[in-house]
Amino acid sequence: MANNDHDHDHHHDHEHGSELSETQLRVRALETVLTEKGYIDPSALDAIIEAYETKIGPRNGAVVVARAWTDPSFKKSLLEDATKAVASMGHMSRVGDHLVAVENTPKRHNMIVCTLCSCYPWEVLGLPPVWYKSAPYRSRAVKDPRGVLNDFGIALPKDTEVRVWDSTAETRFIVLPMRPAGTEDWSEDKLADLVTRDSMIGTGLPLNPGEVK
Amino acid sequence: MDGVHDMGGMDGFGKVEAEQNEPPFHAPWEGRVLAMQRAMGYAGAWHIDHSRFAQEKLPPATYLTASYYQRWALAMESNVLERGYVTREELKAGHALTPGKPLPRKLTPDVISAGMSRSSFYRQQQGPQRFKPGDRVRTKNIHPKTHTRLPRYTRGKVGVVEMCHGCHMYPDSVATDQGDNPQWLYTVVFDSRELWGPDADPTLKISIDAFEPYLDPE
Numbered sequence: 001m002a003n004n005d006h007d008h009d010h011h012h013d014h015e016h017g018s019e020l021s022e023t024q025l026r027v028r029a030l031e032t033v034l035t036e037k038g039y040i041d042p043s044a045l046d047a048i049i050e051a052y053e054t055k056i057g058p059r060n061g062a063v064v065v066a067r068a069w070t071d072p073s074f075k076k077s078l079l080e081d082a083t084k085a086v087a088s089m090g091h092m093s094r095v096g097d098h099l100v101a102v103e104n105t106p107k108r109h110n111m112i113v114c115t116l117c118s119c120y121p122w123e124v125l126g127l128p129p130v131w132y133k134s135a136p137y138r139s140r141a142v143k144d145p146r147g148v149l150n151d152f153g154i155a156l157p158k159d160t161e162v163r164v165w166d167s168t169a170e171t172r173f174i175v176l177p178m179r180p181a182g183t184e185d186w187s188e189d190k191l192a193d194l195v196t197r198d199s200m201i202g203t204g205l206p207l208n209p210g211e212v213k
Numbered sequence: 214m215d216g217v218h219d220m221g222g223m224d225g226f227g228k229v230e231a232e233q234n235e236p237p238f239h240a241p242w243e244g245r246v247l248a249m250q251r252a253m254g255y256a257g258a259w260h261i262d263h264s265r266f267a268q269e270k271l272p273p274a275t276y277l278t279a280s281y282y283q284r285w286a287l288a289m290e291s292n293v294l295e296r297g298y299v300t301r302e303e304l305k306a307g308h309a310l311t312p313g314k315p316l317p318r319k320l321t322p323d324v325i326s327a328g329m330s331r332s333s334f335y336r337q338q339q340g341p342q343r344f345k346p347g348d349r350v351r352t353k354n355i356h357p358k359t360h361t362r363l364p365r366y367t368r369g370k371v372g373v374v375e376m377c378h379g380c381h382m383y384p385d386s387v388a389t390d391q392g393d394n395p396q397w398l399y400t401v402v403f404d405s406r407e408l409w410g411p412d413a414d415p416t417l418k419i420s421i422d423a424f425e426p427y428l429d430p431e
Contacts, residue, residue, distance in 0.1 A: 023242060023283060023286070024240070024242045026286065026290075026304075027242040027245055027246055027286055028242070028245075028307070029304055029305075029306075029307035030249065030286065030289065030290060030293070030299075030304065031245055031249060032307050032308060032309075033293075033299050033303045033304060033307065033308065033309050034249060034252075034253070034293070034298075034299070036308060036309035037298065037299065037303075037309045037312065037313030037314075038312070038313040038319070039252070039253065039256055039258065039298065039313055039316060039319070040249060040252040040253065040256070040319070040320065041252070041319060041320060041321050041322070043321075043322050044248070044252055044320045044321050044322050044325060044328065045244075045245060045248035045249060045252060046248075047322050047325045048244075048247070048248040048251050048252070048325060048328070048329060049238075049244040049245070049247070049248050051325065051329060052237055052244070052247070053237045053238075053244075056329075095331065096330065096331025096332065096333065096334075097331075097333040097334065097335055098331075098333075098334060098378065100376075115219065115220050115221030115222075115364050115366075116218060116219055116220075116221075116265075116362060116364055117218065117265050117268070118281065122331075123330075123331065126237075127237050127238075127247075129231065129232065129235050130232055130235060130239075130281070131229050131230060131231045131232070133281045134226075134229065134230075135220055135223075135226040135277065136226040136227050136228060136229045136230070137229045138220040138221070139220040139221065139222065139223040139224070139226045140226070140229070141221075142221045142222060142366065142408075142419050143221070143222045143366075143408075143409055143413075144414075145417060146414060146417075148229055151228050151229040151230070151231075152229070152231065158416070159416065160416060161416050161417075161418065162414070162416055162417045162418070163402075163417075163418045163419075163420070164417070164418070164419045164420070165400075165420050166221065166364065166367075166419060166420065166421045166422075167422070168362045168363070168364060168421045168422045168423070169334075169362055169378070169381065169384075169398050169422035169423075169424070170334040170381060171378055171398070171400070171422050198231075203229075
């Protein structure tokens, strides 16, 4: 499908209209065969898709970050064992056994990548964005992270340590960004609105108080 | 294997371009591919490292031009064929021609949350933990023809063990059907100049998660 000269839909904008692409046809054939052989149940596929479309997103992670910003003992346990700390909140399904939270400080900025495939903390951040899975990000994040940050409109102080975590095994990382100034009396729920997906990958920063309604 | 999937440090791919208001899926078939992958994984048809290895074995030009979910679909086709779950004739016909092989279980709507939870990769240790945080290690200069999780840009380099994540199933063995072969897993951190030479950004540090067989004491 990928080499086919009329199906370069990797830019995602060619596949509209009624004509079925070769990819669609092949995926449909695969699903039909796997279903008829008894391996899969299409209604289970529907439920999985619905969950990713409606339930599993970066809000899961944002709530964790906001809790860490307001509760020092939770923050301590999050940094010690993120799997256990997130599970204790009970707001989402199990995150597996291997979640690690890494803390941004005035001295250190963390960034997450997977150079070998596209490993990503799905349970806490939802589906990975296309750019995270793209060759530009996977190739440059470990060599020129400041250049990558620049692509996202971010310039860190020159002496800030930049730490890049290449997710080469089954450990998954989430960045605990710094709490924005001017939010001292904010509730956890309101704080979570400041926590962007990219701030938990390390390619962004949380919103400032003035940036949310 | 030394494939194009191992992209860390390559130049020439251009800027990172984020799409504003990106939808969960760009076409319905992408969701079907993702969900089929989850369902087949839950069923025990193959392991995640079989999927990764199947993608790595795609022709380099295909790997680079296919979209993410196209690569998943191509890898799934390879795995169902190579592992004997489906025949080429069936894929071509778009219908089953014979009954399926038995699988350990099947993902049905009532067990969706179990099917979507990440399984544990911890395994019983087979030997003592060789390194501890603070130890200096050198990664091996290895170039296996099969699946490995030691990226090229970190081979033969000196780093420091920062964390031990316990004992995990070993992808290099799993992907080649040689069993879990559990190994200790460590976060190893490198100075940028060790990886990228004297002109590298001195404020940069990079870590990988490395299985014990990838490491020698330094």
